[in-house]
Structure formats: structure tokens, C-alpha cells
Amino acid sequence: MAFPTQVRLVEVGPRDGLQNEAEPIATATKLELIDRLGAAGLTHIEAASFVSPKWVPQMADHREVMSGLKRRPGVVYSALTPNLKGLEAALECGVEEVAVFGAASEAFSRKNINCSVAESLERFAPVLARAQEAGVRVRGYVSCVLGCPYEGEIAPAKVAEVSKALLEMGCYEISLGDTIGIGTPLKAKRMLEAVSREVPMEKLAAHFHDTYGQAIANLYAVLEEGVAVIDSSVAGLGGCPYAKGASGNVASEDVVYLLNGLGIESGIDLDKLADTGSWITQTIGRPNRAKVGVALAAK
Numbered sequence: 001m002a003f004p005t006q007v008r009l010v011e012v013g014p015r016d017g018l019q020n021e022a023e024p025i026a027t028a029t030k031l032e033l034i035d036r037l038g039a040a041g042l043t044h045i046e047a048a049s050f051v052s053p054k055w056v057p058q059m060a061d062h063r064e065v066m067s068g069l070k071r072r073p074g075v076v077y078s079a080l081t082p083n084l085k086g087l088e089a090a091l092e093c094g095v096e097e098v099a100v101f102g103a104a105s106e107a108f109s110r111k112n113i114n115c116s117v118a119e120s121l122e123r124f125a126p127v128l129a130r131a132q133e134a135g136v137r138v139r140g141y142v143s144c145v146l147g148c149p150y151e152g153e154i155a156p157a158k159v160a161e162v163s164k165a166l167l168e169m170g171c172y173e174i175s176l177g178d179t180i181g182i183g184t185p186l187k188a189k190r191m192l193e194a195v196s197r198e199v200p201m202e203k204l205a206a207h208f209h210d211t212y213g214q215a216i217a218n219l220y221a222v223l224e225e226g227v228a229v230i231d232s233s234v235a236g237l238g239g240c241p242y243a244k245g246a247s248g249n250v251a252s253e254d255v256v257y258l259l260n261g262l263g264i265e266s267g268i269d270l271d272k273l274a275d276t277g278s279w280i281t282q283t284i285g286r287p288n289r290a291k292v293g294v295a296l297a298a299k
């Protein structure tokens with residue numbers, strides 16, 4: 001397979017990047033972050049998460065964030081909705097795309113959304129039906145595709161099975177999450193091989209965390225296989241509340257630098273993105289985990 005000529009980045013910093021922050025972050029800061037990301041050329045920004053505030057307190061202002069967006073033309077602002085309650089609230093705030101999130105690991109599914117994998121799919125079915133009725137697209141996440149913090153190894157066949165179920169239910173895209181950033185390139189390729197037998201490559205996205213420093217290598221491997229959608233987080237912000245020790249997503253700045261080097265079009269202004277990474281990390285008092293961001297800031 002050849003590299004794609006164009007890649008779409010899904011910026012998950014405002015949601016995945018911030019959800020694990022213990023100190024409340026002002027809604028205005030979240031809105032400014034989202035706006036800066038749009039100004040840097042991101043066309044798909046995951047802005048909020050309509051989950052229980054008891055489970056993820058940092059996302060408790062989901063209504064204010066979703067309703068307060070300064071919407072830029074051509075930019076999709078999406079939100080996580082694990083159930084109908086979340087979806088209805090998101091619809092009231094004018095959401096145009098949502099995501100359901102399942103897992104390839106039973107243990108992770110229980111810790112994250114308090115139900116088995118099969119039960120989660122049952123819960124998602126009415127979410128998809130209602131979203132379809134409202135004309136809202138639904139993305140499907142599968143967590144733990146390259147390993148689970150509780151179960152260890154995850155069979156590629158299980159990832160393929162859950163991905164296929166989400167696709168058949170009506171998800172337009174399946175995002176494959178290396179939740180704990182434990183994968184390596186060969187493993188990523190093997191997993192992708194199994195999944196792409198059930199889900200067309202053009203409907204797959206890579207959502208890799210960088211805990212073990214392998215995310216860029218893993219992305220190179222799956223780009224080579226034809227994956228053309230990458231989830232990333234500005235400044236490498238993030239971690240998962242239900243995956244102890246997991247560090248942030250791969251940094252958007254590092255991904256754009258990789259894509260530029262490969263001659264793959266992303267439409268993103270790297271300097272503006274790097275400025276946004278410097279700004280948000282200074283604002284919330286976090287280290288900037290984007291190597292490219294740090295290098296550019298030091299110039």
C-alpha cells in the first residue's frame with residue numbers, strides 16, 4: 001500500500017487532552033483553545049464529552065462549551081455521547097457530530113463505561129438510531145486495540161469484531177485507540193490487517209497515545225498501510241482517567257511535522273498549531289509534550 005496523499009487530523013485535545021486534568025479549567029480557556037485550533041487549520045475538533053460529571057468532572061461544562069463555540073465554517077465540532085442522555089443534551093446544544101466509545105477489552109469497558117462490551121453495543125444502538133434521525137453523524141471508538149491496562153494482550157480478532165459491529169450499527173468511521181500507548185509498529189500493522197478485513201481502510205482512524213514513545217512510529221506504520229485519518233492532541237495533552245499511567249495522545253505538532261516530511265497534505269499551519277500548544281500548556285501549567293512544539297518555540 002502507498003502513503004495517502006492527504007490526511008485528516010481529528011484534534012482531540014479539548015476532550016481527550018483535558019478530561020484527565022484534576023483542576024477545573026475555565027470554560028473560556030477551553031473555548032479559546034478550540035478557536036485557536038480552528039484558526040490553525042484543524043477541520044475536525046472534538047470539543048466536549050457529554051458523560052457523567054461524577055465520572056469525569058473536567059467535562060462537566062459540556063453544555064457551556066458546546067453552546068459557546070465560535071463556529072468556523074468548514075470545521076466540525078464533535079462530542080462524546082455514551083448514551084441517549086448524553087446524546088439528547090448534545091443535540092440541545094446544536095452538536096453536528098457525536099462519538100460512541102466502546103472497547104476491545106471487557107475489563108476496560110466495565111471500568112470506563114460500567115458495562116460489558118456486548119451491553120455497550122446494546123446501549124449504542126438507540127444512540128445511533130436517534131442521531132441518524134437528527135441528521136447527526138456518529139463516530140465509533142474502540143479502546144485498547146493494542147493492549148489493555150487490566151487484561152494485557154488483546155487479540156486483533158476482538159478489535160476487528162467490535163469495529164465491525166460499530167460499523168454495521170451505522171458509525172461512519174471507526175477510531176482505533178491504543179489507549180495506553182503500548183503498541184509497536186509491527187503490532188499496529190497486524191491489528192490493522194485484521195480490522196481492515198472487516199472495515200474498509202478509508203473508514204478507519206488511528207488514535208494512538210504516546211506512553212511508550214512509539215506513537216509516531218506506529219502512525220508511520222499505519223500510514224504506510226493507507227490509514228488517512230489521525231487523532232491527535234495539541235501539545236500531547238492528555239491521559240485516560242480509566243487507564244492508570246497512560247500519557248497523552250500523540251502530539252498534533254509532531255504528527256503535522258511527520259506528514260509535512262512525507263509530503264502528505266493536512267492543511268494545518270504548523271507554526272500556529274505550535275503557538276497554540278505553547279499557550280495552552282502555559283495556561284494550564286502542563287509540560288509541552290510535543291517535541292516539535294518545543295523545538296519550534298526554542299528557535
Ligand SMILES: CC(C)(COP(=O)([O-])OP(=O)([O-])OC[C@H]1O[C@@H](n2cnc3c(N)ncnc32)[C@H](O)[C@@H]1OP(=O)([O-])[O-])[C@@H](O)C(=O)NCCC(=O)NCCSC(=O)C[C@@](C)(O)CC(=O)[O-]
Pocket residue numbers: 016019049050051052053055056080082083085086087101112113114115141142143144177178179207240241242
Ligand atoms: C457511561 C456512564 C454514564 C455510565 O454510568 P452508569 O453509572 O452505569 O450510568 P447510569 O445510567 O446508571 O447513570 C448514573 C448517573 O450518571 C448520570 N448520567 C448517565 N449518563 C449521563 C450522561 N451522558 N451525562 C451526564 N450524566 C449522566 C445519571 O443521570 C446518573 O446520575 P445520578 O442519578 O447518579 O445523579 C459513565 O460510566 C460515564 O460517564 N463514563 C465516562 C467515561 C469516560 O468519559 N471516559 C473517558 C472517555 S473514553 C476515552 O478517553 C477513550 C478514547 C475515546 O479516547 C479512545 C482511547 O484512547 O482508547
